[in-house]
Amino acid sequence: MSTSAAPSVPTSVPEPTTPSDPHTTPGTHAVSTASRESAGRRALDWRIRFAALSLIWGFSFLLIKVGTDGYAPFQVTFGRLFFGTAVVAAVLVVKRERLPRSARTWAHLSVAALLLNALPFSLFAYAELTIPSTLAGICNATSPLWGMVLSLAALSEDRPTRRRVAGLALGFVGVLTVLGAWQGFSDLEPRGTAMALLASLSYPIGWIYVRRTLAGSGHSNLSLSGAQLLVATLELAVVTPLFTSMPSHIPMVPLLAIVALGALGTGIAFLIQYGIVAEVGPTTAQMVTYFVPVIATAAGVAVLGESLTWTTPVGAVVILAGAALTQSRPRARTPQGTRARQGTRARQGTRARQGT
Numbered sequence: 001m002s003t004s005a006a007p008s009v010p011t012s013v014p015e016p017t018t019p020s021d022p023h024t025t026p027g028t029h030a031v032s033t034a035s036r037e038s039a040g041r042r043a044l045d046w047r048i049r050f051a052a053l054s055l056i057w058g059f060s061f062l063l064i065k066v067g068t069d070g071y072a073p074f075q076v077t078f079g080r081l082f083f084g085t086a087v088v089a090a091v092l093v094v095k096r097e098r099l100p101r102s103a104r105t106w107a108h109l110s111v112a113a114l115l116l117n118a119l120p121f122s123l124f125a126y127a128e129l130t131i132p133s134t135l136a137g138i139c140n141a142t143s144p145l146w147g148m149v150l151s152l153a154a155l156s157e158d159r160p161t162r163r164r165v166a167g168l169a170l171g172f173v174g175v176l177t178v179l180g181a182w183q184g185f186s187d188l189e190p191r192g193t194a195m196a197l198l199a200s201l202s203y204p205i206g207w208i209y210v211r212r213t214l215a216g217s218g219h220s221n222l223s224l225s226g227a228q229l230l231v232a233t234l235e236l237a238v239v240t241p242l243f244t245s246m247p248s249h250i251p252m253v254p255l256l257a258i259v260a261l262g263a264l265g266t267g268i269a270f271l272i273q274y275g276i277v278a279e280v281g282p283t284t285a286q287m288v289t290y291f292v293p294v295i296a297t298a299a300g301v302a303v304l305g306e307s308l309t310w311t312t313p314v315g316a317v318v319i320l321a322g323a324a325l326t327q328s329r330p331r332a333r334t335p336q337g338t339r340a341r342q343g344t345r346a347r348q349g350t351r352a353r354q355g356t
Contacts, residue, residue: 050284053272058292060265064133066257070254073122073129074240074244081229083258085229087263088267092223097223099223100227109228115202116228119199121232124136124199134306135178138297138315140292141290141323145167145326167322225274229266
């Protein structure tokens with residue numbers, strides 16, 4: 001998933017067998033009334049959590065903006081990681097999960113922490129010094145587009161299809177629409193926009209790296225992600241004092257925004273995402289990507305009073321449509337369909353040989 005909140009380490013998570021999924025549950029037609037009622041409650045439960053996750057991550061860009069009103073961007077990122085790590089660490093202790101012990105694993109996690117947490121979080125914080133939170137949220141939605149470009153080059157199993165290439169082209173048309181390309185980018189703050197786009201690019205680079213180095217490591221997703229957040233916090237603890245100075249006073253509203261950004265947008269949001277992936281699978285969970293920029297735009301306009309031109313929502317819709325196409329997969333051929341096609345070809349061949 002590609003949001004500005006702490007992305008979980010994308011190790012492979014098997015899609016669970018739940019009563020709400022008839023494709024993975026044997027004896028579907030014999031399910032009792034009690035089981036169906038339980039399935040309905042579970043489905044409602046994950047949808048509520050999905051909505052909460054969309055809201056939390058959508059408001060993250062607003063919280064970054066408020067945080068940078070009182071603190072330096074590196075300080076905002078450090079606070080975000082510190083409070084997010086504290087939440088995940090508490091869960092690790094309660095569940096008695098152990099952190100990895102291999103030095104090799106920790107070395108890979110340090111790179112993953114840089115690409116998936118420290119770097120993009122810092123870039124978004126610096127970007128929002130000069131661009132509105134609405135634009136930052138929309139730039140974040142380009143991660144699936146960057147991911148497709150990189151996956152085609154780095155992952156041999158991801159082959160381009162006409163639909164995915166069309167989605168990529170459509171998505172970048174949406175980016176140009178948001179940026180007002182036909183107006184010569186006259187109203188654009190290039191430095192902040194470039195930082196936000198680079199932050200969005202950093203996520204798929206990190207996902208590819210993790211997929212190649214940490215997938216199948218034998219550790220749980222929760223354990224790896226907790227360790228990753230811990231390393232990212234240590235990285236910012238080293239960098240922040242080198243580039244910032246202690247504030248002369250402690251502005252409370254920006255501080256509360258940072259606490260919420262970390263505890264909610266990085267810690268609790270990760271745990272919600274982790275539960276959704278475990279319950280309904282990663283394909284459904286990643287759909288949150290398409291709601292985040294909508295909520296970020298609404299929050300920026302309604303709460304912060306940020307201006308909005310027609311190019312922003314129109315371009316955002318085009319970006320999301322393109323991103324959805326790049327994530328689509330061709331339907332698997334069913335055995336019945338395969339046999340039907342084989343039978344049709346056989347009959348056609350017979351008629352051709354008979355001269356009919």
